[in-house]
Structures are given as structure tokens and as C-alpha cells.
Amino acid sequence: MRRASFLWTVFLVLAAGRAWGDGPYMKLDDLHAGMKGVVRTVLTGVKVEDIPLEVVDVMRRVGPDKDVVIVRLLGDRIKELGVARGMSGSPVYVDGKLVGALSSAWRFVREPIAGVTPIDSMMKVRTNEPAKEKVASAVTWRPGETIPSQRFIERMLNPTPAFTFIGPANMTTLQTPISVSGLSKTSASLLSEHLRAFDVAVVEGGAGAPRADVPADFKLEPGGTLCIPLVRGDFEASALGTVTEIAGNRVYGFGHPLFGNGVVEYPLATGYIHIVVPTEEMSFKLGSVLRPVGSITVDQASAVAGELGKIPEMMKVVFDVKRRDLVGDSRFNFDVVKDPRMMLTFLNAAIGGVLDVSGKPDTDVKIVQRVTMDVEGYPPLEMEEVFGGPQAPVDAFATFVIPFGTILHNPYARVNIRSLHVSTEVIPGDPRAVIRSAETDKTDYRPGEDIDVRVTFQPFRGKIFIRHYKIKIPLDVPGGALMLLVCDAVTDERMESREMPHRFRPEDVQGIMEFFRRSRPTTDVVFRLSRQLPGLAVKGREMPGLPGSVISVLGKEPSMEVSPFLTSVIRREPTGFVVVGEQELEINVIKD
Numbered sequence: 041m042r043r044a045s046f047l048w049t050v051f052l053v054l055a056a057g058r059a060w061g062d063g064p065y066m067k068l069d070d071l072h073a074g075m076k077g078v079v080r081t082v083l084t085g086v087k088v089e090d091i092p093l094e095v096v097d098v099m100r101r102v103g104p105d106k107d108v109v110i111v112r113l114l115g116d117r118i119k120e121l122g123v124a125r126g127m128s129g130s131p132v133y134v135d136g137k138l139v140g141a142l143s144s145a146w147r148f149v150r151e152p153i154a155g156v157t158p159i160d161s162m163m164k165v166r167t168n169e170p171a172k173e174k175v176a177s178a179v180t181w182r183p184g185e186t187i188p189s190q191r192f193i194e195r196m197l198n199p200t201p202a203f204t205f206i207g208p209a210n211m212t213t214l215q216t217p218i219s220v221s222g223l224s225k226t227s228a229s230l231l232s233e234h235l236r237a238f239d240v241a242v243v244e245g246g247a248g249a250p251r252a253d254v255p256a257d258f259k260l261e262p263g264g265t266l267c268i269p270l271v272r273g274d275f276e277a278s279a280l281g282t283v284t285e286i287a288g289n290r291v292y293g294f295g296h297p298l299f300g301n302g303v304v305e306y307p308l309a310t311g312y313i314h315i316v317v318p319t320e321e322m323s324f325k326l327g328s329v330l331r332p333v334g335s336i337t338v339d340q341a342s343a344v345a346g347e348l349g350k351i352p353e354m355m356k357v358v359f360d361v362k363r364r365d366l367v368g369d370s371r372f373n374f375d376v377v378k379d380p381r382m383m384l385t386f387l388n389a390a391i392g393g394v395l396d397v398s399g400k401p402d403t404d405v406k407i408v409q410r411v412t413m414d415v416e417g418y419p420p421l422e423m424e425e426v427f428g429g430p431q432a433p434v435d436a437f438a439t440f441v442i443p444f445g446t447i448l449h450n451p452y453a454r455v456n457i458r459s460l461h462v463s464t465e466v467i468p469g470d471p472r473a474v475i476r477s478a479e480t481d482k483t484d485y486r487p488g489e490d491i492d493v494r495v496t497f498q499p500f501r502g503k504i505f506i507r508h509y510k511i512k513i514p515l516d517v518p519g520g521a522l523m524l525l526v527c528d529a530v531t532d533e534r535m536e537s538r539e540m541p542h543r544f545r546p547e548d549v550q551g552i553m554e555f556f557r558r559s560r561p562t563t564d565v566v567f568r569l570s571r572q573l574p575g576l577a578v579k580g581r582e583m584p585g586l587p588g589s590v591i592s593v594l595g596k597e598p599s600m601e602v603s604p605f606l607t608s609v610i611r612r613e614p615t616g617f618v619v620v621g622e623q624e625l626e627i628n629v630i631k632d
Contacts, residue, residue: 047211054330055562060621065159066137067585068098068107077134079113079142080263081282082313083128086254086330088263091118095134096153108211109139109156112313121316123154125241126325128214129264129282129293129343138262141284141343143295144211145194147321155211157295162284162343165292185554186544193438193445196384198239212239213296215348217324219245220389222275227392231277234385238299240279241324247276247327260348262286265311266293267329268344269334270382272307272354273374275390279313279417280327284343291334294344298336301381305352306336326468352380356459357390361398364467365405370398378456384445387460403430404500406471411440412465415447421553428471428618429500436464443556452548470500473617475565478526484628488513491627493527497564499617511567511611519631525621526570529560532610533566539608562618567607580605 078090096110111132113123123145125188141162144155189197218229220238225244232242246422260266260283268279281294291308298306299537310330318326336346354375363369372394376387401407413421422444427435447455476496485491490510498504513526525535536542546552560566 043484045558054340057192064136064138064327066134066139068109068158068160068553071109071134072138073097075591077111077125077139078133079111079130080140081130081264082263082325083117083121083316084313085618086264086310086312088261091115093132106161107158109158110142111142111154113152113154115261117154120499121152121318122149122153122323123214124316124323124325125215126217126265126313126316126327127154127282128169128216129284129295130280131284138526139540141293141295142214142281144213145322146211154214157342158293158604159285160347162292163287165338165340186541187546187552188442188446188449192449193384193442196445197388198234198237198383198450199202199299199385201239201297202302203280214238215241215324216294216298216494217280217327218242219280219327219495220271220275220277221245221247221278221328221402222397223389223397225391227389230392231385231389232420234388239296241297242277242328243324245326246314248272248278248309248331251330254312254365256329260286260310260331262289264329264343264575265313265325265326266291267309267311268298269307269309269329269332269354270377271374271386272329272391273357274372275374276329276507277386277389278309278311278329280325281344285626286348287351290345291348292345295342297341297579298339299379300341300383301339301379304336304339304340305378306346307332307351307354307377308334308346308348312629315430330433341437343533352378353458355383355457358459358461359391359394360461360463361394362463362465363398364465365401366466370394372397375548380448383448384441387444389620393515395433400432401466402468404468405432406467407432408466408467408470409436409438409439409441413440413444413447413457414437415460415549416458418550418553421447421556422554423559425559426561428620438617444554447552448550450549450552452552455549461548471563471618472620473497473499473502473615475526475528475619475621476504478524478623479624480524480625480627483626484630485513486630486632487513487517489513491524493524493526493625495623497617497619499616507615509565509567509611509613511569511609513569513611513629521631522629523570523624524625524627525566525570526625527566527568528566528619529562529566530564531622532568532612535608560612561614561617565615566611567609567611567613 044453068334075095077093079093081087092114093111096112097167099108102108127142132139133462140156143157262283264283266283267280271277283293285292309332313325313327315326332346332351335352336344338345359372361370374390382537393443409425425439465537476498481492490512493509496506546555
């Protein structure tokens with residue numbers, strides 16, 4: 041049995057050697073200037089065409105472990121079109137042997153001259169490990185740090201490439217067209233801005249759909265269009281390039297990275313080219329997706345690669361928009377590729393499409409936002425918030441984007457966010473009410489007494505109204521001055537982050553989700569009586585009211601996960617308005 045296994049291994053090694061040296065692949069040492077060949081690509085529809093070319097030269101070590109073959113494309117048609125975006129991956133053959141993939145060119149040139157990534161560099165791009173165990177992460181916060189903020193999310197919306205192309209004399213990577221449909225010009229421009237660091241070009245195209253002029257048994261082949269759907273459904277975004285080689289079940293393309301995120305899980309699809317649009321700077325292919333046929337599993341410096349067959353899951357998104365300020369409700373369904381580095385960027389683009397289609401709300405509105413996030417292995421995360429005023433759409437967007445980004449990029453465990461359901465209800469009228477003043481009926485109180493707090497609210501463009509609330513003074517408070525803060529939910533959260541910092545430093549994924557479940561309703565008025573009793577949190581478990589000696593000893597123990605905190609008397613009361621502002625009062629506690 042061992043002998044058979046050994047012989048089989050030897051056979052594979054020898055077969056690979058023959059294929060490389062004498063078979064379908066051309067060595068760079070065998071290339072020289074003036075050799076004739078062809079590049080295979082699709083210029084319209086799904087038909088692969090041969091474009092003649094000649095080898096100009098081979099340039100060695102133009103970058104780390106990077107060689108480039110320079111070729112000149114021939115013929116009147118290609119002189120008119122030039123080397124186009126979307127030709128990336130188009131296989132180049134000389135003497136019937138595969139040299140590599142068309143992958144780079146110069147802008148504003150008078151001849152169609154291009155760079156070719158050698159096939160040996162491309163076929164080194166592979167992995168034998170399951171993608172789900174190695175999917176690229178984009179963690180930018182560490183265990184024990186405070187829950188990330190809006191600034192963290194903004195960084196995630198603007199990812200940066202892992203690889204930088206190095207070419208001779210300002211040669212540039214052929215930008216990958218990302219064809220979008222369902223997005224307005226504003227949303228498409230914003231997506232382009234978020235992806236500006238990558239070698240991609242966002243172009244408006246058509247939605248993917250079956251075509252009567254494409255045979256039902258149409259299959260992917262070298263030179264055929266290779267699409268990578270990143271968003272599909274009511275909104276679509278697909279990267280477009282060309283297949284370089286199919287070896288067994290393995291597919292290679294592009295000759296350069298898409299985003300350079302290493303091991304990935306992208307759908308691989310066939311595509312249709314509507315036209316090559318000629319421009320002075322650099323032409324581009326305009327195409328759309330036909331149907332998924334497999335998965336892209338590696339996205340590295342010299343190629344994207346994947347396999348035919350299994351199609352990876354995408355995150356399902358349902359977005360309901362209920363308009364009470366306009367006639368008609370809408371529902372949008374779309375899927376987003378599961379790439380931690382790119383999901384927020386493309387989710388953001390699709391949400392922009394939702395706003396563009398449904399109409400941006402007026403500044404004088406109330407927005408009720410409900411979110412359900414399905415994270416595999418955990419109970420669904422459900423949240424509801426109310427916002428008002430000019431900032432309401434931005435605040436509503438943050439309601440699910442910040443939890444989504446924080447959970448996705450957590451430093452504790454990889455997570456699979458299977459679906460996201462967002463329901464947005466837009467109601468006419470600004471629901472905000474400012475806390476104008478807060479007063480008590482007297483200044484001196486005894487422990488156990490109720491404080492009668494008179495709060496004056498000023499609604500937006502409404503009449504002032506007054507409400508009374510009773511706050512009980514605990515029996516164990518010390519005598520002397522106490523501060524009573526009457527505030528909104530934002531101020532309450534800020535105060536809690538100072539007093540109870542451990543609650544903002546969850547130690548696992550479940551803790552992160554619990555943090556967002558504890559979100560404070562914006563319609564509550566909050567009363568905070570600063571009793572300031574010290575305590576300790578040990579591994580997240582709160583132990584208030586500990587003696588000072590115990591706190592001193594445990595707080596210095598390096599082997600324990602200990603965090604000191606202060607407790608205040610807190611009471612939250614619903615108002616029916618979005619509360620804004622704060623007022624501070626001082627009372628005096630008298631003890632017998």
C-alpha cells in the first residue's frame with residue numbers, strides 16, 4: 041500500500057514537470073522579442089475571440105518576486121479599443137502555450153501595449169485549508185478595549201489594499217470594473233470613493249439575468265468573462281475580469297488581486313459583455329452577471345483563484361421602509377458577500393440605494409428603527425430605537441451599522457452573520473423635546489424620602505409642558521450634598537461609561553451582543569442620583585458595596601480580571617418624545 045502511494049506521488053510530480061516544461065505552459069526563458077501569439081478575451085456577448093499580438097520583451101524582478109512580459113496587441117479593432125479594463129486575466133498564448141494573463145497597461149498611450157503576469161506566478165496562488173477557517177479578518181481593536189465607536193466604523197468603510205502593484209515606467213494594473221445596478225449616481229460615487237485605494241473602477245451597468253442568446257449549456261472557459269458578485273438582488277455590484285486557466289476543477293483569473301484579502305469566500309459567476317466602451321484614458325468592458333458556477337477562494341497579489349461547483353453563502357439582507365410622510369411602503373432584498381474587510385463597504389452602498397429609491401426623509405421627521413441580526417450560534421440580536429430631527433437618518437443608520445461592524449470585527453471569535461433585517465418607519469413631525477429646566481420642591485431631604493422633581497420640556501415647534509417625577513433617596517446614603525442629574529439617553533450612556541467601564545469592555549461575543557441589547561431608549565428621561573458607592577467587577581460580575589480594604593487588595597491583583605466601578609441610583613421614565621439635554625441639581629441629605 042505504501043509502495044502504491046509512493047508511486048502515485050512520483051507520478052504526480054513527474055506529470056507536473058512534463059506539463060510545465062513540455063506541455064501547455066510557456067517558460068519565460070523560452071520567450072524572446074518578436075514572437076507571435078494571441079490573447080483570448082470576450083469583446084461582446086460570450087464569444088471568446090483571438091486577438092493577435094507580439095512579444096516585446098520580458099522584464100525581470102520589476103517587484104518582489106515579480107516578472108512582467110510586455111506584449112503589443114495587433115489589429116485595427118484593438119487599436120481602436122485599446123487595452124481595456126475587464127481584460128484582466130485574458131490568457132496570452134505563444135506557440136500554442138499559455139504564457140500568462142493580461143494584467144497591466146499604461147494610460148493615455150498611442151499603442152495597445154500591455155503587461156502579462158506569468159502563469160507560473162498565478163498558479164502558485166492556492167490554499168488547501170478551508171476558507172471558513174482562514175477568512176481574512178480586519179480586527180482593529182483588542183480584547184479588553186472599549187466597544188468601538190462611529191470612528192471605528194468609518195475606518196471599516198474605507199478598507200485599504202494589502203498589495204501594491206509595482207510595474208515598469210508607471211505601468212498600472214488594469215483596473216477591475218465593478219458593475220453596479222440599482223444604485224443612484226450618488227451612491228455609486230460614494231462606493232467609488234470608499235474603494236479609491238484599490239485598482240477598481242465603479243461603472244453603472246445592468247442587473248444580472250438569464251439571456252435568450254446564451255446557450256443553456258454555456259460553460260466557463262479560458263478567455264471567458266469571470267464575474268465576482270459582491271452584492272446581488274435588488275441592488276447589484278459585480279467585479280468583472282477574465283478567466284486565464286481552468287486546470288481540472290481549479291479556475292485562475294485576473295493576473296492581479298481584486299482586493300488582496302487572501303483566503304476569501306466569493307461567488308464565481310459567468311458573465312456577459314454588452315460592449316467595450318472606448319475612452320482616451322483607458323477603455324472598459326461593460327458587462328453583467330449570468331449565473332454563479334463556483335467560488336473564488338483566494339485573492340492574492342498575482343491572481344484570484346477558485347473552484348467550480350459549490351457556491352458560497354452570502355449574507356441575506358431585508359430592508360423594509362414604511363413611509364408615513366409619503367405614499368407607499370417598500371421592501372428591498374439583497375445579498376452581500378461574506379468578506380469581513382468588504383461587507384460594510386458594500387452594505388453601506390446598498391443602504392444608500394435604499395435611501396435613494398425610497399426618497400430621503402425631510403428634516404422634520406420621526407424615524408423608528410427596528411433591527412434583527414442573526415448571528416450563527418447566538419440568540420438573535422433585536423434592537424429598536426427612535427430618532428428625530430435633521431440627524432435622524434444618520435443616527436438610524438448607526439443603529440445597525442455600529443453593532444454589525446463591532447460584532448463582525450470582534451477580537452474573540454470568527455462569527456457568521458447569516459442575515460440582517462432592518463425596518464425603518466418614517467413619520468412626519470420632529471419628536472424631539474429639550475429639557476429646559478428641572479426643579480425640586482425643597483433642598484433638604486432625609487434617607488428614604490421621595491424627591492419630587494419638576495421637569496420642564498420644550499418640544500420642537502410645540503408648547504412647553506411640565507411633568508413631575510418622584511425619585512426615592514436610598515436609606516444607606518451618607519449625609520451631605522448629593523448631585524441629581526436629569527438627562528437624555530446619550531448623556532446617561534456617557535456617564536455610565538465613566539462609572540461602569542467594564543460594561544463597555546465585553547470579554548466575548550456574547551458580551552458584545554448583550555451590550556447592544558442594553559441600549560437605552562432615546563425616549564426616556566433619565567434621573568441619576570450620584571450616590572457613588574464603590575465596587576468591583578470580577579470577570580464581568582459586579583460586586584457593589586465592597587469594603588475599601590477588599591477593593592484595595594483585589595484591585596491590585598494582576599492575575600484577576602478586576603475593574604473598579606461606582607454605582608449611582610438610576611431611574612428611567614418614558615416620555616413619548618426623543619429627549620435632548622441635561623440639567624443638574626444639588627440636594628442636601630440630613631441624617632439624624
